[in-house]
Amino acid sequence: MTYTYRVLEDIAIADVAFEVEGDSVEDLFRGATEALIEAMANPATVEGTWERIIRRMDTDASTLLFDWLSDLVYWKDAAGVVYREVQLRLSRRLDEWELQARLSGAPVDPSTQELRADVKGVTKHLYGLTEAGGRWRVRVVLDV
């Protein structure tokens, strides 16, 4: 199972946009998560002293991903943290997608962490989850 992501430079010059591709919806979630947390800080410079478990469900994977990424932005502000890693599992039960995730990070500390963009939110601009030829794709624009 794999995913890749790349920064899209042409569609959001004032902000940050990326596109993720994955072999599965779960890979897509992992890739988008990694792209987002990397946009905020270098994870290798962040300790794992703070943890949070998140659980979300939705019948629509696209909405679930949007809300999940928004959760990461929310906790960055509400808890004052940046992320070291996120372990997540996405499963499907009947007609619902279920996401279970463990966030690991630390309170923001400019003296030890490589901080990047203060992401203000995930936008719906050009947002959409698509599948073609067995590959899943999503484009995300972050407001910084």
Added chain:
Amino acid sequence: MRGESQAQAVEMKLNTDMNVERITDQIWEIPATEKPGMLVSARIYATSTILQSMDSGVFDQVTNVACLPGIRRYALCMPDGHWGYGFPIGGVAAFDVSSGVISPGGVGYDVNCLAGDAHVLHELGYWRPIRSFDGAWRGERVVCVNPAHAVRNAEIGAFLLKTATTPVFRVITESGRQIVASADHPFLTKHGMTPLNALQLGDEVSVYPFEGVDYEPPSTRVLLTERDLAGIYPGTRNGLAQAVKALRQRELLPLQLDHPALPFLTKLMGFVQGDGCLQLDDGGRAQIGMYGDPDDLESIREDVRRIGFMASRVYRREREHEIHTRYGRKRFRHIESSVHIRSSALALLLVALGTTKGSKASQDFEVPVWLHETPLWMRRLYLASFFGAELSSPATVTGHGYNFSAPTLSLNKRAQAVGSGRRFLRQIQEWLRDFGVESAPLNETEDSRNKDGSTSIRLRLQISSEPDNLVKLWSRIGYGYNRRKQYLANVAAQYLRLKNTVISERAASVKTTVVMKQTPGTTLRSITHAIGSPYVNTRFVARSLWGGRLTDVRIGTEFSRFAEFVTEKTNGLGVTGQVWDRIIHKEPVAHVGPVYDVHVLDDHHNFIADGFVVSNCGMRLIRTELTLKDVQPRLERLMTELFRKVPAGVGASGFVRLNRAALDAVMTKGARWCIEQGYGWHGDLGRIEEGGCITGADPEKVSDHAVSRGINQLGTLGSGNHYLEVQVVSDDRIFDRETAAALGIIGHDQIVVMVHCGSRGFGHQVATDYLKVFEKAMRRYGIAVKDQQLACAPFRSPEGQDYFAAMNCAANTAFANRQVITHQIREAFASVFGRSAEELGMELVYDVAHNIAKVERYQDGEVVVHRKGSTRAFGPGSPDLPEVFQQTGQPVICGGSMETGSYLLVGTERAMQETFGSTMHGSGRTMSRAQAKRSVRGEQLQHQMKLRGIVVKAVSMSGLAEEAGFAYKNISEVVDTVDRAGITKKVAELRPIGNIKG
């Protein structure tokens, strides 16, 4: 012609296929016929050069806006326009208030532009050093006392930390309490709040004897999951699913040990185990009933509400009871008050946590197992609530008046369950020992015969009546959900402490007496005088000398009985649990380090610190203005100080910490709140758009989510294109000397400070929340939009009005944010230059918004003007401008890149006629962030700028690289466009010499 301008058909190539017609050299129009659904034409203010550099998003988005219902005249875009979310950045559109819409996409997310060991008693019964609240008191509530009425819990409104500028004293009272406070710190006395430096020995101050226990953070272990509930739910699968859903919606599943609701659940559990009953039948129907005093039941209702559920109102009914005891049949009547909760979800949760379902007398139960691994303060909550229901009230021994009876806990169990009853009470005893409280071995008696012939056994746990033991019980554990008992416990604890002090003093005096008497010629009177205690008279000294007393010292007969003590020492304090305590010692102490205070949101502004009822300290303000010659030698130091004082970047949090209620005040009052708190001067308000406070803000329309994101960000810069910049105004860069002078700009290399920031995550979340609301609302109102980000609702609709009220909250918060930053800037300047801000003349020139929707009146009537990356630019004579700007027109502040500089302009009458009183806001980007980072490294850019005389401090070097000057349009060209178009007039150019970036 398609993709080309009319005037320069051969040379111009535009990033659009739509027809763009030249109106003037600065105004271009896309006719309404160019896109299906356009209700009006779109107009772009730009030179031909700028127009060609505009990305395709500008043309696409401005024409999408032209399709929105109720739009008036034109959809506009300013010369700094570029692609945005829904609206282009630089976009302006006005909608009829009756038939038009309001759209978060037209407002944006970033609202506004321009910039120690005192122990506090927490509501959950633990003490924390006041400094520990720094950064950790969002949502925290502390015990607050209203002198004559009640003890209640109030949220902390602000946290303050400062260097002590007045002497610091240690105060000791008769009962042995100590506190270290600054001389100006008020204490509650019989004459009201009185500063410490006005208090004398012998004065009485109010103390709150309850101490609780130290705080310890709970673990994050998951306590309950859905699987745990499935094993115990008695109803159907569907019923279980509904209960689980209800708990998930309230974020109570999975439930971790550090969940903020768990302390309240624990309190409720303890009480239900005593004076409550929980039913959960096989059909999944639930009823939780709790019985007690009406005021206490209201507290329970409030706690139930806080965890997301609802309890009934307090019911009252007269009941007649009859029980058979070993003493005979007893009948009695009383008014029974109760509340009831019918939530299966809550009942299931409480059962899963260990609450007994059904009859407690006939079932086995123990203390909840998981509580064993929790901190002491959490176990205290369970015990206190259980004691509030079941433990006897403090009372003196009948006929004695000085000593107290042993508090007793009784538990009735049917014979078959008496074993578990004994285990339960032994577990309670074990927990009591953790608090240092001892009790006697359990006692059992046969109590009554039940209707079915079975016997009930009464188990009794008696707590030792030894005074020190009682003080620990009542001051560390106390009673929960029982104000009367807690009040008595407080006073009793104080009484016993004082008694102990008296006894200790008298005991010590005996030794002193014996020693002094060895000196020949020493009289009883001189010994008594030397001891100097109000509790040691000559008779006592005499008895100590000749009565053979060396042990068994007691209080004298002059010491009050408890009943008298209650009357005397709570006079004027109602049943709050406060007690008057006399100051017996006050000495100045050398204090190193800061002093702290918390502001609580209660009419009486007091809270409990080290047992004393204290109030808030006042605040002070500082401000400054200089020339380049003054600043250059200290520029590095100035920028370092500004970087230190104004937090920026990811996760930056300010020194002013707020909770929901205080943030509500910020949301409704904006910059006025800051002035009230002392973060600014009254004169500042007249120089802020709308006086720094937009009416119509309603915090009820703002989600908790948005509040959580923004609550500790007051006084901070974000990152991205937000900044704080120190600039210089040279004589040769002033274009309108008269107007400049009227605005306080005199040139001669004058130093000014510019701040660009908004309401940060808070404003963004407000917009995101309402985008979701509007997505659903649009279907109902039959509105279709060409871009999801243009989601909107009719302005007059409930959804539209709710958003408007929430947006105004965000706008006011952004005004407040820049006001606090202004305060910090003034302090930094004063610190570096050694003169006050007033002496340095640091007045506000102006503060203006550039992402906002406002209701304004033009020739079209009343409209909702959306300014998305564009600035209000009211002309001279506008009735909405204060007197100071009537001649000049409203100042407009436009920020360029950190390398090129910014501009000060003023609005014009032409803007009122053509662009709904609007103009540009900045220069706009031409290069992506990624490309900028590839072109230069942050450290390299910082060094290059330093060589050019611009000192830059940045939290993120990659963020700094993204903001390189070459990534932005030439601001001068953009400004010249609006100047030539006549919608704004240039006043002065401002050159950067120092910059702070997030």
